[in-house]
Amino acid sequence: MTAIYTGMRLGEIMALTWNDINFKTISINKSWNYLDGGGFKKTKTKSSIKTIRVNDDLLNLIVELKVNKQGLVFRNAYGQLPTSNAVNKTLRNAMSQCGIVKQDYHFHSLRHSHVAYLLANDVPLYIISKRLGHSNTTITADKYAYLIDEFKERSNEMIEDSLNELNPKSKNESEGKPSKNNRLA
Template sequence: MVFANSRGELLPSSNAVNKTLRKLMANCGLKKKNFHFHFHSLRHTHVAFLLYQVVDLYAISKRLGHSNMTITATRYAYLIDELREKEDEKISKVIGRLS
């Protein structure tokens, strides 16, 4: 387990988990000045990865435990907007090839 103490017990506090995460990231060379990364950031990274892999928003919403897709769509709208912009570019290129 990643977030466990020396006896293998889970670390219950979010502060302890964040401290462990920062230590692991630093060991991997992922330390940036004035950059705050918290355990909950992993959830956002996970959602971004799934969206960019074209996983259905309904499936992501259920995976996150949201009661409905609106919560997911609202919370991660910035990612959805980025994907829409990329898809708009693809559409423009495809249509441009028609002429």
């Protein structure tokens, strides 16, 4: 749930401590080195260090993990963090239970789903780029070009609607009203 709500990388999620969780935000300032036996490491890039806003639904789910009484949010009562394989297996099982069949869908794909959801809800690319921790929007645009192309037609319609607002005559005529002003600027 944390990945789909935030777009965070697995290592960033595994490195979350309770000090990183606030009233409406999650601070991303380190990563977990789950490939080399554990321990904190730097984030993938400098721009990956950020604080992102989250909603109450996610925060309420995360707070349920406090019963484990561990410093790391996702460490279980036995002091263990799930491995990358365990996380992917759990994801595949959840997808199967929901009747979702997607070839080659893995934990990192949740980051892509997060981006797709934000784009579908008209969140600007600049904001998505910052949320993901990309140093500039070109990285985001290149990485998610296939998603951006899907929303191009909708964007073109939004542009046309916006441009139609520039000419009150054309808007009024399309609504069957006479125009008050026929001049062009």
